[in-house]
Amino acid sequence: MKAGHRSGLTAVVVLVLAAVILAGVWWFAAPHASAGEKHITITVTGQDGTTQSYPVDTDAAYLKEAAESVLTLEGEETKYGFAVYSINGETANFETDKAYWAIYVNGEYGDYGIDQQPVTSGDTYAFVYENS
């Protein structure tokens, strides 16, 4: 076998191993949504600081689906997930106001986007209008 072909096959074997390891890291380390009915609270705090609270019973695995059952969301799919621009008609415009909708989980700043945030029963999810 030529050295060039051997380097190609070796590279493919390393690639497959890397993919398997990466999938394993995701499986064991990333948060996964739980199945079944969950009781959560969703709050929305607008630009004027007023907060509205919505108790939600949902089977949704991720926050976007749960939120859409009580809120009117507008946004768009991006390569990084769903970007929320407007909640119940109130728009956070990043281009003109440097404003965005932040997501908090039990009072802690969320690590995930709305369609990647798993829903866990008993948790409170807050959408807060913020400026950077």
Place this chain on the structure above:
Amino acid sequence: MLTELAVCTAVLFGLQIAMAPLPNIEVTTLLVMLYTRWFRSRTLWIVYVFAALEGMVYGFGLWWIMYLYVWTLLWLAVTLLGKRPRPPLFWAAISGAYGLAFGFLCSFPYLAFGGIRVAAAWWLAGIPFDLVHGCGNFILAMILYRPLADLYFRFGGASPS
């Protein structure tokens, strides 16, 4: 040469825009790899003009910082690995590996601005996208690397190996 670089930049940018609706399926990686094989260090002109154009279209957000180094890292890897002749299968594997590593490489700005917890969470959440990205890159490079390299060679460019 300047015209050649400009056309290649336009092709790179145009195809990125055209394929943007396809999640994590892109030919940018393959083209940057081929450009590096053809134009050597002059590829950096293409990479930085491409990054500037991306910023003008999509906005100069946090994501844009990673565009300043991710393609440079690919250029560096291809430059170092390309010091000896390699078969298309090897370059397809490198393209796939780059797709797998893309989320990790892009998490560095989040490390600087949000700390290791935010960067790790961002990377972990994106691993399924990275797996798709890696598979897509590998398949596209397997299909297109040789024909594109041969095409350039036919028009008087560098040897495809």
